[in-house]
Amino acid sequence: MKQETSNWLQAQRKQAHQLPLRPRHGLYVEGELIGSIEDSFAKQLNIEALNQHGLSLQWRSGTWVLGGAADLTLRLNQLAQLMRNKGLSGAWRDEQLLVCNAAAKQVATIERGAVRPLGIATRAVHLVGVCDNGAIWVQQRSEDKANNPGMWDTLMGGMVSAQDSLPEALARETWEEAGLHVTELAQVTHGGYVEFSRPSDEAxxxxxxxxxxxxxxxxxxxxxxxxxxxxxxxxxxRLAPAVVEDWLVQGRFTPEAALVLADYMGW
Incomplete structure (x- = not known):
């Protein structure tokens, strides 16, 4: 690996894991840790507005505890709606994502637009599409995308929704983004995974x-x-691997696609 590429990869991995910009404290429901929020965020929701939605948010022993009479999924989505009303959510998708506890066990679901402000862990899937000659299919994101508009991405990248298994998410997103059926592709292989933990500009x-x-x-x-x-x-x-390498170092790919492609290329 060239020194320039090695330096780039080291910087990308460092950027993928960053501490919060400000202190965050754990968000608990029914004794389960599901995410984290900033104290200022909790105050912006305010007690009266929470009560109007049948919710409570209490500070207990250094953590925030979300209470309410409704079942957990309904309670979390009531919170998401309140966040939306106050301009504290991300882009609203009408899409439910899994909410898991510290042991990665599902405890509920929540609107996608609420996960980043609440520090809830998510899952995504990417597909690296290759050709017989080794060229790699890549896509340029729409200028209307909320995140990384106009940047380059893998052939497909998308979230795993609450109703999807990983293979189902792969098939659905591959069709929606690339118009390809996974069953038409060859040598479909799970290559690995990359992880991110870093500040988000939502809320x-x-x-x-x-x-x-x-x-x-x-x-x-x-x-x-x-x-x-x-x-x-x-x-x-369709780009030759050498061109993909150049574009990676130039910063033309999204952070997520960059690490996926680097992993695929064995860096």
Whole structure:
């Protein structure tokens, strides 16, 4: 590996794991740790607004505890709606994501737009599409994307929703982003995963991203060409590995795609 590439990779891995910008404290429900929030964020929600939604948020022994009469999923989504009303959520997707405890066991689900402000861990999936000659399919993200607009990405990258298993998320996102059926691809292989824990700009900079990204690789037959289905991709390109390496070092890929591609390339 060239020294320039080695320095770049070291910097990328450092950026993938950063401490919060300000202190965060654990968010508990029913005795389970599910995330973290800033104290200022808790105060912005305010007691009266929480009570109007049938919720309570109490400070106990250095942590925040979310209470309420409703079942946990309903309670968390009531909190998400309150966050949205106050401009404290991320982009609203009407998509439920898993909420897990410290042992990675599912305890509830919540609207996707609430996970970063609440520091709730998420899962995502990426697909590295390769050609017979070794070229790599990449996509350029739409300029309308909330995160990293216009930057380059793997062939497909998306969240694992609450109703999806990992293979189901891979199949769904591959169709939505690239118009390809996983069953049409060859040598579909789980390559590994990368992890992120770093500040997020959601909720006026009070968010925190905790995410595991599982990535797969697959051979895309020459007869197939990616065609975006959901309007979130500008275009696709096939790049030689040497060009991908240059673009990585130039910072043209999203942080997530950068580490996935570096992992795929064996760096």
């Amino acid at each position: 006026e900079g009070q968010g925190y991203m905790v995410e595991r990204i599982d990535w797969f690789s697959a051979l895309v037959p020459e007869a197939l060409t990616p065609v975006n289905q959901d309007g979130e991709v500008q275009r696709f390109e």
